[in-house]
Amino acid sequence: MAIIDGKALAEKMQADLKTKTDKLIKKGITPGLVVILVGEDSASQVYVKNKERVANNLGFNSVVRRVEETISEADLLKIINQYNLDSQFHGILVQLPLPKHIDEEKVLLTIDPQKDVDGFHPLNMGKLWEGNPLMIPSTPAGIMEMFKEYNVDLTGKNAVIVGRSNIVGKPMAALLLQENATVTITHSKTKDLKDVTKQADILVVAIGVGHFITADFVKNGAVVIDVGMNRNGEGKLIGDVKFDEVSEVASLITPVPGGVGPMTITMLMEQTYQAAWRTIND
Numbered sequence: 339m340a341i342i343d344g345k346a347l348a349e350k351m352q353a354d355l356k357t358k359t360d361k362l363i364k365k366g367i368t369p370g371l372v373v374i375l376v377g378e379d380s381a382s383q384v385y386v387k388n389k390e391r392v393a394n395n396l397g398f399n400s401v402v403r404r405v406e407e408t409i410s411e412a413d414l415l416k417i418i419n420q421y422n423l424d425s426q427f428h429g430i431l432v433q434l435p436l437p438k439h440i441d442e443e444k445v446l447l448t449i450d451p452q453k454d455v456d457g458f459h460p461l462n463m464g465k466l467w468e469g470n471p472l473m474i475p476s477t478p479a480g481i482m483e484m485f486k487e488y489n490v491d492l493t494g495k496n497a498v499i500v501g502r503s504n505i506v507g508k509p510m511a512a513l514l515l516q517e518n519a520t521v522t523i524t525h526s527k528t529k530d531l532k533d534v535t536k537q538a539d540i541l542v543v544a545i546g547v548g549h550f551i552t553a554d555f556v557k558n559g560a561v562v563i564d565v566g567m568n569r570n571g572e573g574k575l576i577g578d579v580k581f582d583e584v585s586e587v588a589s590l591i592t593p594v595p596g597g598v599g600p601m602t603i604t605m606l607m608e609q610t611y612q613a614a615w616r617t618i619n620d
């Protein structure tokens with residue numbers, strides 16, 4: 339068994355990105371990213387803090403726009419539209435989930451697809467499934483970089499994804515399919531889940547249930563990617579995969595923390611850089 343070191347790969351990619359960013363800044367373009375945070379969700383605060391740190395290290399113009407939990411949908415859409423028109427900002431990210439009184443679909447549709455660094459706008463989702471992506475959701479994009487770095491050949495492999503969210507499971511399926519894997523998406527209504535995951539050469543887990551995947555779900559020699567971010571009873575960050583026992587059967591596995599999370603942030607910065615670059619090169 340070997341561990342996929344997401345933190346190390348993230349640091350290596352950030353160093354390359356810093357070099358590219360310095361060049362772009364010399365040409366007069368500083369990549370700008372605004373993160374819009376509605377309310378005080380504590381998990382989101384951690385993510386936002388990490389993003390700010392990396393963006394600042396890279397020399398990006400990074401702004402966190404905090405708004406009240408009680409903001410009206412119309413006012414939130416107005417703020418997004420301001421950033422759509424502001425050429426200082428190449429990337430706009432609205433932290434999810436949103437409060438119940440705000441329609442997520444309306445928010446995602448309002449973000450300029452050219453600035454939608456999360457890749458969640460329906461146009462970007464469609465382009466991804468078409469095999470002609472503009473913006474790629476950062477979490478699955480980071481996982482694909484891990485496969486590349488660790489020479490995981492995907493062609494013809496059985497890839498099973500547990501979880502069908504728009505932000506992880508579905509875009510992950512599109513990317514794996516593009517690389518010629520045979521893809522199965524499972525979810526909470528899947529019958530005999532274990533029988534399905536046991537067939538996986540590549541297993542990607544994104545459900546949000548701590549330590550749900552035990553060794554008996556996993557084929558010998560499988561590559562296991564754990565997207566989950568859960569807090570256990572002691573407030574410690576744990577994945578959806580029971581690392582200690584699954585690492586005994588897997589050939590390659592990601593830890594939590596230090597696996598997928600740091601790559602998500604890195605890919606978000608890469609997309610913001612690309613969006614900035616396109617403003618002078620396209």
Ligand SMILES: NC(=O)C1=CN([C@@H]2O[C@H](COP(=O)(O)OP(=O)(O)OC[C@H]3O[C@@H](n4cnc5c(N)ncnc54)[C@H](OP(=O)(O)O)[C@@H]3O)[C@@H](O)[C@H]2O)C=CC1
Nearest residue numbers: 501502503506525526527544545546565566567598599602
């Ligand atoms: N590391 C990173 O960069 C990121 C980490 N995350 C983490 O990944 C996890 C998943 O996030 P997200 O995709 O947004 O989650 P969602 O809650 O949006 O979706 C969870 C999915 O898992 C499925 N599911 C839930 N329980 C089970 C079960 N017992 N068996 C099978 N399927 C199940 C659900 O099925 P159904 O559709 O039927 O309800 C759903 O499709 C969370 O822990 C989140 O914090 C998320 C984004 C980025």
Ligand SMILES: Nc1nc(=O)c2c([nH]1)NC[C@@H]1CN(c3ccc(C(=O)N[C@@H](CCC(=O)O)C(=O)O)cc3)C=[N+]21
Nearest residue numbers: 385388432433434435456567575595596597599600602
């Ligand atoms: N519009 C939107 N886009 C997102 O991409 C998005 C979102 N909303 N909402 C929340 C989820 C969650 N998510 C994380 C990304 C990185 C870490 C991360 O940095 N994890 C580190 C450190 C964790 C720590 O500091 O303890 C690690 O796993 O090593 C965590 C969580 C992105 N999400």
Ligand SMILES: [Mg+2]
Nearest residue numbers: 437438440442
């Ligand atoms: Mg809602």
